[in-house]
Amino acid sequence: MIREAAASDAAVIADIYNHYVTGTVVTFEEEPVSIAEIARRIDEVRSASLPWLVAEVDSHVGGYAYARPWNDRSAYRFSAEITVYLAAAHAGRGIGSKLYGQLFPILQERRIHTVMGGIALPNEASVALHEKFGLRKVAQFDEVGFKFNRWIEREEPGRMGTFEVREASLTDAEPLASLVTQLGYPSNPPEMKERLTGLLSDPCYAAFVAHNHSAVLGLGGGSLGKYFEKNGVYARLVVLVVSDGARGLGVGGALVEAVENWALSRGARELFVNSASHREAAHRFYERCGFRMTGVRLAKSLDALS
The missing domain is CATH 3.40.630.30 (Gcn5-related N-acetyltransferase (GNAT))
Structure with a gap:
């Protein structure tokens, strides 16, 4: 089941996210994020009238996806950045597709014209997921991040147009x-x-x-x-x-x-x-x-x- 995130989801969302913070280069954050900070970020997304969704699997949150403003300058108000994270135990089960399948129609209803993402490379699964929903590489930054004593490349996929x-x-x-x-x-x-x-x-x-x-x-x-x-x-x-x-x-x-x-x-x-x-x-x-x-x-x- 896909639903809107609630404040009570902050703890499990923090657990999912911190797995990627402490053990991977998927995110460029390096320190674990607190439950309070996750709750603040959920409120921030809602305040921007954008969605934060969670996927329930067997009564437990198995992943989440959200959109946030691409930039705070007013002319960017029809653009958003999207993000999806899955619990490690639920990767490869189509949950990311289900989350994006619900996220994109909401963004269209809210008049978002262009969506962008960010993928630390290599990450074939994430690239394939974003391509499935029509995002294409619009930029790549070489050696833009440094984590775990190595330089990391980042791809920026984007999609324009609403339907x-x-x-x-x-x-x-x-x-x-x-x-x-x-x-x-x-x-x-x-x-x-x-x-x-x-x-x-x-x-x-x-x-x-x-x-x-x-x-x-x-x-x-x-x-x-x-x-x-x-x-x-x-x-x-x-x-x-x-x-x-x-x-x-x-x-x-x-x-x-x-x-x-x-x-x-x-x-x-x-x-x-x-x-x-x-x-x-x-x-x-x-x-x-x-x-x-x-x-x-x-x-x-x-x-x-x-």
């Missing part, structure tokens, strides 16, 4: 026809409207669009299925496409997150995706989203048999 994700509707037929055509499947608005009519009325399907109030930026769709070989329900990411002009803004990651949340709400335990063998960039994207290659897909046309 929202919602369920698709029949009124989206025209822009979605254009997106599906861009994906390599020529479609026109009447055809897309007919498809949407069937898909949106079927509880085993879902479609989501990312938009920025002036244009549809991407489409993500999912379906449910049942196993023959075991009990339960699985989900499939059946379509994902982002407009050329919206690449690199985190649209794809946000749409995958929407399909994941829908699948979980329907009781699915696994999410699958098919991707053409030549689409290597797509494979890398899906790996950043947590997918792993597990087999090979074979296809056979039945037209000649009918």
